Amino acid sequence: MLTLEALTIVQDDFRLEADFSLPRGARVAVIGPSGSGKSTLLGAIAGFVPLTSGRVLWEGADLAPLPPGQRPLSILFQDQNLFPHLTVDQNLGLGISPSLRLTAADRARIAEALDRMGLEGLGARKPAQLSGGQQSRVALARALLRARPLLLLDEPFAALGPALKAEMLEVLSEIAGEQGTTVLMVSHDPADALAFAPLSVLVADGRAHPPQPTAPLLANPPPALAAYLG
Amino acid sequence: MARGVPVTVWGGAAALIVAALVLGTLAAVAGFAGGLSALGPGDWLAVRFTLAQAVVSATLSVILAVPVARALHRRRFAGRGALITALGAPFLLPVIVAVMGIIAIFGRAGVVNDLLSMLGLPGVRIYGPQGVILAHVFFNLPLATRLILQGWQAIPAERLRLAAALGFAPADSLRHLEWPMLREVLPGAWVAIFLVCLTSFVVALTLGGGPRATTVELAIYQAFRFDVDLGRAAALGLVQVALCLVALALAGLVSLPAAFGAGLDRGAHLPGPAGWLRVQDAVVIALAAVFLLTPIAAVLWRGVPGLAALPPEAWAAAGRSLAVALASSVLVLGLALPMALAAVRPRGGWVEVAGMLPTVASSLVLGTGLYLILRPWALPGGLALPVTVAVNAALSLPFALRALLPEARTLAADYDRLAASLGLSGLARLRFVTLPRLARPLGFSAGLSAAFSMGDLGVIALFSAPGTATLPLYLYNLMGSYRMADAAAVASLLMILSFALFWAFDRASRHADA
Numbered sequence: 001m002l003t004l005e006a007l008t009i010v011q012d013d014f015r016l017e018a019d020f021s022l023p024r025g026a027r028v029a030v031i032g033p034s035g036s037g038k039s040t041l042l043g044a045i046a047g048f049v050p051l052t053s054g055r056v057l058w059e060g061a062d063l064a065p066l067p068p069g070q071r072p073l074s075i076l077f078q079d080q081n082l083f084p085h086l087t088v089d090q091n092l093g094l095g096i097s098p099s100l101r102l103t104a105a106d107r108a109r110i111a112e113a114l115d116r117m118g119l120e121g122l123g124a125r126k127p128a129q130l131s132g133g134q135q136s137r138v139a140l141a142r143a144l145l146r147a148r149p150l151l152l153l154d155e156p157f158a159a160l161g162p163a164l165k166a167e168m169l170e171v172l173s174e175i176a177g178e179q180g181t182t183v184l185m186v187s188h189d190p191a192d193a194l195a196f197a198p199l200s201v202l203v204a205d206g207r208a209h210p211p212q213p214t215a216p217l218l219a220n221p222p223p224a225l226a227a228y229l230g
Numbered sequence: 231m232a233r234g235v236p237v238t239v240w241g242g243a244a245a246l247i248v249a250a251l252v253l254g255t256l257a258a259v260a261g262f263a264g265g266l267s268a269l270g271p272g273d274w275l276a277v278r279f280t281l282a283q284a285v286v287s288a289t290l291s292v293i294l295a296v297p298v299a300r301a302l303h304r305r306r307f308a309g310r311g312a313l314i315t316a317l318g319a320p321f322l323l324p325v326i327v328a329v330m331g332i333i334a335i336f337g338r339a340g341v342v343n344d345l346l347s348m349l350g351l352p353g354v355r356i357y358g359p360q361g362v363i364l365a366h367v368f369f370n371l372p373l374a375t376r377l378i379l380q381g382w383q384a385i386p387a388e389r390l391r392l393a394a395a396l397g398f399a400p401a402d403s404l405r406h407l408e409w410p411m412l413r414e415v416l417p418g419a420w421v422a423i424f425l426v427c428l429t430s431f432v433v434a435l436t437l438g439g440g441p442r443a444t445t446v447e448l449a450i451y452q453a454f455r456f457d458v459d460l461g462r463a464a465a466l467g468l469v470q471v472a473l474c475l476v477a478l479a480l481a482g483l484v485s486l487p488a489a490f491g492a493g494l495d496r497g498a499h500l501p502g503p504a505g506w507l508r509v510q511d512a513v514v515i516a517l518a519a520v521f522l523l524t525p526i527a528a529v530l531w532r533g534v535p536g537l538a539a540l541p542p543e544a545w546a547a548a549g550r551s552l553a554v555a556l557a558s559s560v561l562v563l564g565l566a567l568p569m570a571l572a573a574v575r576p577r578g579g580w581v582e583v584a585g586m587l588p589t590v591a592s593s594l595v596l597g598t599g600l601y602l603i604l605r606p607w608a609l610p611g612g613l614a615l616p617v618t619v620a621v622n623a624a625l626s627l628p629f630a631l632r633a634l635l636p637e638a639r640t641l642a643a644d645y646d647r648l649a650a651s652l653g654l655s656g657l658a659r660l661r662f663v664t665l666p667r668l669a670r671p672l673g674f675s676a677g678l679s680a681a682f683s684m685g686d687l688g689v690i691a692l693f694s695a696p697g698t699a700t701l702p703l704y705l706y707n708l709m710g711s712y713r714m715a716d717a718a719a720v721a722s723l724l725m726i727l728s729f730a731l732f733w734a735f736d737r738a739s740r741h742a743d744a
Contacts (some may be wrong), residue, residue, distance in 0.1 A: 083663060
């Protein structure tokens, strides 16, 4: 269970508060107007944004002492999810061992993950030699290999076309279902939220509200969300 | 978040070492000088000459560079790219080699005087203030040309298209597009060249001298080496530092350009004006190319045939120079990389300031200070090579940092989060992220400092003792004893090695990045 306990983040005149829990295995969309703090919320959970007060807990343990890489989570950013100078295999290997000391078993797992994502035979390529959709698959494959119980998605598929994005969400559902992953996904598209996430966290007016069922929220949005959705 | 020692600690330590080296030597110089009372009238003449020649050299270089840059900008011809690349060469060319080339062309037995006497005209004299200024223009005209060319290339293509659509005549373009650009670029180029000429040593040593053409750097050398008057050398060192500080204050008023000037083509090309301007541009480009290339060609022409017959001392000197060059590039990388990484972190600004400190010192000032510090501990002759390595590394550091900092900033902005989210730290991060991403500026910095150190004839001239001659010093001694055939061969070797070192480092880093 992920718990945000009386969390506040203050940066200059920006302010964000959150105080709620997410059950294990939940799939949650994070929605709200631009600049409301959706990315900041994910950054705080991942350990990139310092907390002004409050705590982030995973299964009751405070995450504060852990640097980002040692937290029980993977995060995919909007861009720069892969190192352009490393091959696909190396990029995936970093998910298993940051020093790339890989055993034969590790290599087999990497090959398996590539197969699974429909990327067989592309392990020796550099990211620039892949299409946008393939790059997203590599990043997802790395999250699959890391197999952390919490996955944060900061719009990693925003640059993809609608069909590709839907496909990614499908792959994501599958992986998350198998591994029992808790997923927190920033979304700008109500359709994505509806399709993927039974629960939604609304970030608006300086506050990340407790999760609520997505469909009623979108059907009957509060004013701040209504203005954003148009 | 790193296991082991975080990069900010390494960078901070490197910054402290550099600051201690520069400020420590300056303090030693200042302490020993104890004021300026040791300076005689000759020394003040040197101060005046230093300033005057720097003003004239910078002004001439910049004024002459404007038509060259404009012609290069608006014309396309075979070999244009090669010529622009060649304009970067004097920056890496050992000064002593360039002086040899200039003497070969403009000296008493040079091509120019041969032509003049064939025409029954009086000859030109290369030694004296005019020679010093000529050599400085040789070095800095190409630099100025590249900087100004960069300004021309930075004029947006849309603006040029609009000008063409409105039917601007050359005079209109000059007024509305080119003059505003020049007003921005020229002061920076002028100050950059002024700074270089202010610390000129080898040119004054070889082409100047005497009461009419001695720079402060040369006066330090003479006080140190011939008069063995350390007090005067130190006092002159203080004056040199003051001159650099004034120039840097000037530089603070204008924006100082990056050291190396423009690369090759970018942006759109519109056909240049036709008519007699075509002829003018062709003449300007031809003259600049001849002025730049003939001295280099003359050295190679006379020297390459003699390479095979060089005496063993020449190869020994070459070996020492290579060792100095490689050691100094390793040292520069060891300092610059952690400093650049630390400088782009929060509260890292002081690291950058420390890295720029060597700009206020010159080769001879640092040399004098280190001599004063080391004198009680060791025989200076035995330290000639290590001191040369340290001083050259320190003087190359600002260039290395200027190349590394923008890239380090981009690296931090683009990939710090990803690296942290994957738990990449320590050596793994250095190996898989930092080194590959920064290979280009690292290779450039290493090549630059290797070439600088290879050709340096500053500190080594102060400290030299038998058996420690580097290639430039060996060359200087050959020139002093008028063994010109050997000198030409050694100059060729020195030039080839300097360019090869830069090329090899730069090449290797491009390959690494592929």
